[in-house]
Amino acid sequence: MSAVSLSSQTGAVAMRDDIATVATTLEQVEALRPAWNTLPVVDIDSDIDYFMTVVKHAKQVVRPHVVHIRRDDGSSLIAVARLENLPVAFRFGYRTLGRVTLRAIVVTFDGILGARTREDEALVMRHLTDAFKSGKADLLLMRNVDIESTLYQEATAATGTARRAHGQPAAPRWVACMAGSLEQFLESRSVKTRETLRRHDRRLTDKFGDRLRLHRWRSLEDLPRICSDMETVAAKSYQRGLGVGYLGDPMQRGLIELGLERGWHRTWMLSIDEQPVAFWTGLAYAGTFFAGTPGFDPEYGKYSVGRLTMLRMIEDLCADPDIKCLDFGHGDAEYKSAYAQRIRMESDVMLAARRPWPMLVVLAVSALAMINKQARRFAENTELGRRLKAGWRHGKAQGG
Helix, strand or coil, X not given: CCEEECCCCCHHHCCCCCEEEEECCHHHHHHCHHHHCCCCCCCXXXXXXXXXXXXXXXXXXXXXXXXXXXXXXXXXXEEEEEEEEEEEEEEECCEEEEEEEEEEEEEEEEEEECCCCHHHHHHHHHHHHHHHHCCCCCEEEEEEEEXXXXXXXXXXXXXXXXXXXXXXXXXXXXXXXXXXXXXXXXXXXXXHHXXXXXXXXHHHHHHHHHHEEEEEECCXXXXXXXXXXXXXXXXXXXXXXXXXXXXXXXXXXXXXXXXXXXXXXXXXXXXXXXXXEEEEEEEEECCXXXXXXXXXXXXXXXXXXXXXXXXXXXXXXXXXXXXXXXXXXXXXXHHHHHHCEEEEEEEEEEEECCCHHHHHHHHHHHHHHHHHHHHHHHHHHCHHHHHHHHHHHHHHHCCC
């Protein structure tokens, strides 16, 4: 683990005597646990055990790349990141035109821990981009950064304009505050939303009655059943065609196992005649329930099996005094805007090393982002665009 004194840095930190190290093995990361535990972690992606599980199991991860800055006052500043063989896809709409793989430093969600000032964020960015100078990385990727934050400003200013991906879409982050009961939770929703729920609930129960069963799983002994039933449903969903959601890979299984061991993980599985048809899953951490990607069998889509499973999840979370918020993540799914509030807009930041190939890749990503921005406007603002988008998703769900 290499170390460097920051006392020679210019600017606001010139008089400090901070020491920076980079942990590049799991053993070195483990040695940072005491310092890590002194810092507030707001996103489970940056929890030390969650992070190490990803490093152990994710195929594209090469090694950890955790920057630890020990300040002269004894406090710590940590940038939680991994060195990855990162596939960079060149996408036009939902179609992938091609992809290349580059070495990248990938920062976890809300992975800058302990930053108290904008100067702290600038200091972290300088150390993260040091991987460019040494040739260890071609790209630096920071996902889901609040575009109104000083971190976003520092990150986008960390390199020259030609070395930054432009036109990256901003997506809303949706979070719901829990209420004392499901009824209270729904009171703040629109009359239309509440009426639609009641109508769908009646239709489902009238059709299937006692054939319906909802399973709630949160024990380690439930791991095989959770993975088996999630695979049954996810294999039929349109998300599988996108390569997202539950894929049953070693990393996802490892994270579920960790979550069950720590009491974080919960799964709600709806079955009809003991056949899984819909699930919701997620992790409870630091007062927030981070919902995972749901899944439902499209054969039962007209009965809103996914939506009603979600309502049972919300009902249980409202009854849990330890859960204050439900984080649906980012995106434009209709249920998110119906049941949560937009708390911020987020975007990825991608920076390139000062070398021709990474800079060319970033240029291509920028050009396609601009084109896709116009295509999204068409899909969102015209009836034809919405029909094409819905038809494409249906085709993916059917394996087309």
